[in-house]
Amino acid sequence: MRLAEIFERVVGPDAPVGFRAYDGSTAGDPDSDTTLVVRSPVALNYIAQAPGALGLTRAYVSGHLDLEGDMYTALKRMADLVFDDGLRLSPLELARIAAGIGWVKFVNRVPPPPQEMRRTRLSGRGTRHSKGRDAEVIHHHYDVSNAFYELVLGPSMTYTCAVFPSEDATLEQAQFDKYDLVARKLDLQPGMRLLDVGCGWGGMVRHAAKEYGVKALGVTLSKEQAEWASKRIAQEGLSDLAEVRHMDYRDVPDEFYDRVSSIGLTEHIGKKNVPDYFAGLYSKLKPGGRLLNHCITRPRNDLPAMVPGGVINRYVFPDGELEGPGWLQAQMNDAGFEIRHQENLREHYALTLRHWCANLERNWDTAVREVGEGTARVWRLYMAGCILGFEKDVVQLHQILGVKLDGTDAHMPLRPSFS
The missing domain is CATH 3.30.1050 (Nonspecific Lipid-transfer Protein; Chain A)
Known part of the structure; x- marks a missing residue:
């Protein structure tokens, strides 16, 4: 046949x-x-x-x-x-x-490609979303190669959804606008202390320090991200305001911050840990403080948080779990936050991914030399598939702003303008 x-x-x-x-x-x-x-x-x-x-x-x-x-x-x-x-x-x-x-x-049975995360490798690191296993998962995805990420993400080194002022805006402009949108939602002011959990390569930390004079601490489970971010902070002369540490978000010292940003971390912490996650961030905020949570979501609360054994789970985000926006908002609310704003940036993530895909194709030969053809193929397939996922409303991207009330005062303007 x-x-x-x-x-x-x-x-x-x-x-x-x-x-x-x-x-x-x-x-x-x-x-x-x-x-x-x-x-x-x-x-x-x-x-x-x-x-x-x-x-x-x-x-x-x-x-x-x-x-x-x-x-x-x-x-x-x-x-x-x-x-x-x-x-x-x-x-x-x-x-x-x-x-x-x-x-x-x-x-005839053949073994999966080496790029696939095997369950035995994860099970040896502890239970799902334990500190050891989370560290292994983050290492699998984020410690691929900083040089590779530079090829795909561009100069901003930002691996989260951008915010496009127009469809023809550049990726760098859109990533700047995303950080600035977060900063304006948080109402960052000079002298404030910002905690950015899951900070990646330090984009939000550097933006807050450079553009708003904020003293910012970022934490990431990726050693390579922390090293890259620390070097960039020093190069930009921001060491007196900005810092990135290689640290689990659960190990951040119990200090009081004026603002907290969480950009692309909630997807990694697991549904069972979400209530404690928001409660922990609430406890680190001063009265009147704000939290901006930015994460990929499922379009409905009743859909499963993850697909065990699926392609994304095996090749891209092992142990990743996506929740519905309503459920996440309820957990923030139950942790004590008053919800003040929420928006869906689904179309913006499709545009962001288009730019990343174009970067990968433009730099394909260099990318293959850096990480090997198998890994480059994983990224080509996964990012193209994600464009389709966001376009077809299989997944969404939500920002939710919460305030830790100061008594009954939210310290918010009557009509804030978030454009």
């Missing part, structure tokens, strides 16, 4: 992409600018072992399945044909396919 015939059985004869296989067979749209290429039988092994997105990801990351053309374009065209529910074939049809191409090729 030719592989093109299998492709047509699975997706139908009118697939909006081309198809080519190592056996010389072709299918799909011959004039398409995107073509799926099966380079070896190992791709079939992966898909047979894990029918659906995981098997396809393993085959692509390992290079046995390839795509000629733009990844986002191909994913968008195939969105209605994605195999998330498994190959659309009956067990009898699967048996016929296996017999047609050879049982050995079809069922």
Whole structure:
């Protein structure tokens, strides 16, 4: 049985992409600018072992399945044909396919690519969201290579959703505007103390110090992020105001801060830890202090927080959990915060990802030399898929502003302007 015939059985004869296989067979749209290429039988092994997105990801990351053309374009065209529910074939049809191409090729087990986070590696680090296991998860994703992140993220070294004043704004302008939006929501003033938990490469810390004269402390579980941020702070002459420490957010000393920002950390801490997380941040704030929580969310509160064994969980954010915005807001409220503002920046994250994807493609050869082709492929696939996720409202991005009341005074203007 030719592989093109299998492709047509699975997706139908009118697939909006081309198809080519190592056996010389072709299918799909011959004039398409995107073509799926099966380079070896190992791709079939992966898909047979894990029918659906995981098997396809393993085959692509390992290079046995390839795509000629733009990844986002191909994913968008195939969105209605994605195999998330498994190959659309009956067990009898699967048996016929296996017999047609050879049982050995079809069922021979092959190990996942090394870029996949194995459960045994995580289980050896403790229970989910313990300090040791969280450190390993952060190391897996964020300690890839600072040089690689510079290629993808650009000069701002900011790995969170930007805020675009217009669709044609540059990524650097949009990242500056995101930090400034956070700063204005927090009403940063000279001399204030800011705690930025999950600070990444120190973007918010440096912005607060440079633009607002704030004394800012950032903490991150990534050693490479902390080292990069500390060097940049020194280079920019901000050492008297800004500091980044390699530290778990749970180990931040119990001091009082005027403001707290949490930009892209809530996704990593686990649903069961969220109440204690917000309670801990509340306890570190002075009366009248503010918290701005910025994180990826699920569009509904009743959706599961994570998909165990899914592609994102295995390749990108092991142990990552996304909550609904209403649930997160309730947890902030129950921790004592008065909720003063909330907004969804979903479309902005799709635009941000487009810029990151363009950066990766523009610097592809350098990126491959830096981290290897398998890791670069993970990023190409994951970021293109995330654009689609935000566009189709599979995921969202919310900022929620809370105030620790000073008695009954929120120290807020009657009509704040957050543009």
